[in-house]
Amino acid sequence: MYLRQTQELTHAAALIVLQGAIAKAEVMNVPQCIAVVDTGGNLLAFIRMDGAKVLSQISATQKAVTAASSRVPTGGVSAEVETKLALVTDGKLTNLKGGIPITIGGQIVGAIGVGSGTGEQDVEVGMAGIEALKQAIAGQ
Amino acid sequence: MYLRQTQELTHAAALIVLQGAIAKAEVMNVPQCIAVVDTGGNLLAFIRMDGAKVLSQISATQKAVTAASSRVPTGGVSAEVETKLALVTDGKLTNLKGGIPITIGGQIVGAIGVGSGTGEQDVEVGMAGIEALKQAIAGQ
Amino acid sequence: MYLRQTQELTHAAALIVLQGAIAKAEVMNVPQCIAVVDTGGNLLAFIRMDGAKVLSQISATQKAVTAASSRVPTGGVSAEVETKLALVTDGKLTNLKGGIPITIGGQIVGAIGVGSGTGEQDVEVGMAGIEALKQAIAGQ
Amino acid sequence: MYLRQTQELTHAAALIVLQGAIAKAEVMNVPQCIAVVDTGGNLLAFIRMDGAKVLSQISATQKAVTAASSRVPTGGVSAEVETKLALVTDGKLTNLKGGIPITIGGQIVGAIGVGSGTGEQDVEVGMAGIEALKQAIAGQ
Numbered sequence: 049m050y051l052r053q054t055q056e057l058t059h060a061a062a063l064i065v066l067q068g069a070i071a072k073a074e075v076m077n078v079p080q081c082i083a084v085v086d087t088g089g090n091l092l093a094f095i096r097m098d099g100a101k102v103l104s105q106i107s108a109t110q111k112a113v114t115a116a117s118s119r120v121p122t123g124g125v126s127a128e129v130e131t132k133l134a135l136v137t138d139g140k141l142t143n144l145k146g147g148i149p150i151t152i153g154g155q156i157v158g159a160i161g162v163g164s165g166t167g168e169q170d171v172e173v174g175m176a177g178i179e180a181l182k183q184a185i186a187g188q
Numbered sequence: 189m190y191l192r193q194t195q196e197l198t199h200a201a202a203l204i205v206l207q208g209a210i211a212k213a214e215v216m217n218v219p220q221c222i223a224v225v226d227t228g229g230n231l232l233a234f235i236r237m238d239g240a241k242v243l244s245q246i247s248a249t250q251k252a253v254t255a256a257s258s259r260v261p262t263g264g265v266s267a268e269v270e271t272k273l274a275l276v277t278d279g280k281l282t283n284l285k286g287g288i289p290i291t292i293g294g295q296i297v298g299a300i301g302v303g304s305g306t307g308e309q310d311v312e313v314g315m316a317g318i319e320a321l322k323q324a325i326a327g328q
Numbered sequence: 329m330y331l332r333q334t335q336e337l338t339h340a341a342a343l344i345v346l347q348g349a350i351a352k353a354e355v356m357n358v359p360q361c362i363a364v365v366d367t368g369g370n371l372l373a374f375i376r377m378d379g380a381k382v383l384s385q386i387s388a389t390q391k392a393v394t395a396a397s398s399r400v401p402t403g404g405v406s407a408e409v410e411t412k413l414a415l416v417t418d419g420k421l422t423n424l425k426g427g428i429p430i431t432i433g434g435q436i437v438g439a440i441g442v443g444s445g446t447g448e449q450d451v452e453v454g455m456a457g458i459e460a461l462k463q464a465i466a467g468q
Numbered sequence: 469m470y471l472r473q474t475q476e477l478t479h480a481a482a483l484i485v486l487q488g489a490i491a492k493a494e495v496m497n498v499p500q501c502i503a504v505v506d507t508g509g510n511l512l513a514f515i516r517m518d519g520a521k522v523l524s525q526i527s528a529t530q531k532a533v534t535a536a537s538s539r540v541p542t543g544g545v546s547a548e549v550e551t552k553l554a555l556v557t558d559g560k561l562t563n564l565k566g567g568i569p570i571t572i573g574g575q576i577v578g579a580i581g582v583g584s585g586t587g588e589q590d591v592e593v594g595m596a597g598i599e600a601l602k603q604a605i606a607g608q
Contacts, residue, residue: 049340049341049468050337050338050340050341050344050432050464050465050468051335051336051337051338051341051432051465052238052336052337052338053333053334053335053438054333054334054335054336055331055332055333055334055541056331056332056334057330057331057332058329058332058518059330059490059515059516059517059518060329060330060541061330061331062515063331063487063515064330066483067401067483068517070479079603084386086368087368088242088366088367088369089242089243089368089370089371090368090369090516090522090523090525091514091516092516093513093514093515093516094511094513094514095479095483095512095513096479096510096511096512096513097479097480098479105511113243116242117241117242117243117244118241118243119241128376129284130307131305132270132274132282132283132284132457133247133284135271135274135275135282136246136247136250136274136279136282136284137243137246137247137277137279138246138278138279140243140246141243141247146356150228152330152331157331157494167477181330184330185330185331188329188330198378199350199375199376199377199378202375203346203347203375206343207343210339230376230382230385231374231376231385232375232376233374233375233376234371234373234374234375235339235342235343235372235373236370236371236372236373237339238338238339242370245370245371278459298428332518341545346586367544368522369522369523392522393523397521397523397524398521398523399521409564409587411551412550412554412562412563412564413527413554413564415554415559415562416526416527416530416554416559416562416564417523417527417559418526418558418559420523420526421523421527455525
């Protein structure tokens with residue numbers, strides 16, 4: 049009633065997510081900015097790949113923050129409210145594609161945000177980062 | 189001529205508004221961020237319910253601030269000016285639904301802002317918070 | 329190795345902390361701003377008591393954020409670095425007394441921050457809020 | 469006359485710096501926030517280790533930015549001007565210890581910033597990150 053059990057990624061897990069995402073982005077030949085945040089939206093890990101857009105640091109991070117906050121992938125907010133939500137949060141909430149909650153054992157433990165490619169490329173790289181973590185956990 | 193009488197919510201009243209809103213949100217099974225502000229838009233009370241979006245702290249608060257400022261529920265500004273108003277106030281004025289002035293005895297004494305659900309859910313929870321206060325006053 | 333188990337306060341717990349702190353502040357006749365944050369420093373609950381300083385909303389909140397981040401009570405940073413830390417964090421990290429981690433069963437589950445009195449009064453009210461939660465948990 | 473040759477860390481190099489710093493921090497049992505920036509002060513890589521202070525994300529990053537900008541380790545600015553410099557840059561320039569330029573072959577190629585320990589611990593972890601990169605380059 050007074051406490052709820054939660055789980056957070058370790059920094060070892062966050063690095064595995066980064067590396068899985070980097071490997072995918074290299075195969076695709078699309079350099080990316082990749083951010084991993086905890087369930088509260090605080091930054092855990094970040095990498096800007098060679099050739100990725102410098103300003104995508106911000107968008108990648110805020111995609112991760114938005115996915116951690118809303119607990120669903122970014123990009124699904126209706127056109128009617130997406131600009132209002134971006135304005136009221138001073139850009140912290142973004143509806144750009146590429147933010148995905150990281151779910152382990154049915155529980156959200158953080159989120160990844162990817163930016164510098166197209167929305168579809170960003171999502172593909174983010175999914176690869178999450179998949180790398182799932183495989184590492186399965187292989188323990 | 190030189191002084192005008194005003195009324196403000198006490199912190200006891202603000203807690204009753206929060207609790208009424210929480211009770212409604214629990215019945216609806218929609219966790220919410222709920223903010224209560226005074227007539228000047230300064231924060232009086234806030235709660236983030238278990239599972240509510242972290243970023244909704246900001247939107248809930250600014251809905252309350254906007255309702256206190258404009259003295260009408262949020263959401264009624266014309267599409268033509270809503271973005272201009274959000275931009276010039278650096279996001280402080282929002283036209284998202286869920287901000288409602290608290291009126292007692294025909295006088296506005298503060299405002300409630302609710303965020304994390306749909307606009308309609310947010311309004312329903314905000315109305316329940318105000319109703320709880322009205323009942324407490326009637327029951328005195 | 330990849331996940332760490334954590335605990336967070338529920339909103340019911342956060343309200344008990346607020347109420348315990350308010351009760352103490354009323355006995356002391358010192359109106360306070362009281363903030364409760366989660367382990368990541370995100371706001372969970374807040375109250376500004378009748379007569380508390382409006383600007384203490386900010387200091388109370390940042391005391392709680394600082395205590396959640398550093399995992400020790402605020403006020404212990406050396407004079408040599410306290411201003412540097414405040415400046416680099418744009419005021420987010422404060423060395424004012426009145427921020428205290430909330431520890432349950434040996435684990436930090438959030439923090440309380442109190443402001444509007446003297447540093448000693450703020451600490452006393454914060455401790456009372458935590459004590460109220462411990463008693464509620466013990467009485468379950 | 470019109471172009472100058474520069475060198476920047478790759479993301480592979482930035483990850484090696486992070487990992488070298490993490491390894492040292494683990495041996496010291498002092499969890500750290502670690503940031504790596506390019507010569508322009510833009511973030512290349514970041515990690516927040518388990519148990520490191522959340523707010524140290526900001527200080528670690530700005531230490532790296534400051535070291536990249538000034539091209540010397542942080543902490544050496546005179547007491548007379550350090551507050552003025554922090555104020556005019558809105559906290560971006562910090563004189564906290566723990567920011568170190570990364571020099572390869574006599575040329576600065578970026579900087580590391582470390583925060584969450586004491587200033588001395590932060591410097592020690594930062595040096596270990598740089599050393600790991602030098603060894604990787606020597607071993608090629």
